[in-house]
Amino acid sequence: MLAKTIKSSKAICWEQQLSERQTQILELVAQGLSQREMSEQLAVSVHTVREHLKILYRKLRVNNRLAALSVALAKGMLTYRRQVKHTATCPQCGFHLSPN
Secondary structure (H helix, E strand, O other), X not given: OHHHHHHHHHHXXXXXXXXXXXXXXXXXXXXXXXXXXXXXXXXXXXXXXXXXXXXXXXXXXOOOHHHHXXXXXXXXXXXXXXXXXXXXXXXXXOOEEXXX
16 A cells, blocks of 8 residues: 555656756757757756756656657647748838848
């Protein structure tokens, strides 16, 4: 009976919300950064990034980046933002002007 209680409380623990750092890692995964690039951007070691990823994967119950992104999108932890170049139209000739 005690073992079942411990097991179920462990399962609840992994269902908790992501920490701020885990959310940052997830966003960097979504940007396609490598573990080394993440470590440089966050000013931590690659080992620390790996540990955050392991915990993140456990919380999301996945075992790779693609699955983590899929679950995060499905649960609303991340939102898909398509980058669109903004254009303007010349008021005199109607020609489309791009910012650069």
